Amino acid sequence: MxxxxxxxxxxxxxxxxxxxxxxxxxxxxxxxxxxxxxxxAPKMNCGVACEARCRLSSRQNLCKRACGTCCSRCNCVPPGTSGNQELCPCYYTMTTHGGRRKCP
Incomplete structure (x- = not known):
């Protein structure tokens, strides 16, 4: 035992x-x-964020489409209508095939 x-x-x-x-x-x-x-991380509302980001753009449809793509990939949109891109590193580093910044 x-x-x-x-x-x-x-x-x-x-x-x-x-x-x-x-x-x-x-x-x-x-x-x-x-x-x-x-x-x-909670998913942000890209439509509202990109509407605010692109409200002063001369080409709003193009701006919103590019911003929407960047937002959905990065889950981040910089504050304000321009600049401040360094606050969202993923958003800041995305480029087009031509090497220009993709995100407005």
Whole structure:
């Protein structure tokens, strides 16, 4: 009877040792997802944000279309009607095939 208790305790201890790295990996993945703003960040209303961004543009339809594309990819639109693009790094770095900035 005493031997079976030792076997059970030993096997429980070994299984805990084997599961510990797996639990650590899952915990680390969950904390890195929360830090990066990744998939848990709320989706912004691109239509309203781009309407405000493009309201003074001379070519509003073109501005709203480009802004909408950038907003949906980056989930960010800089404040104001122009400039401030460095506040949204993804928005700031998007370029056209010609090398010009895509986002208004």
């Amino acid at each position: 005493a031997i079976s208790k030792h076997i059970i305790i030993t096997s429980l201890f070994i299984s805990l040792l084997l599961l510990h790295p797996l639990v650590q990996a899952i915990d680390q993945e969950m904390t890195s997802n929360n830090r990066g703003g990744s998939s848990f």
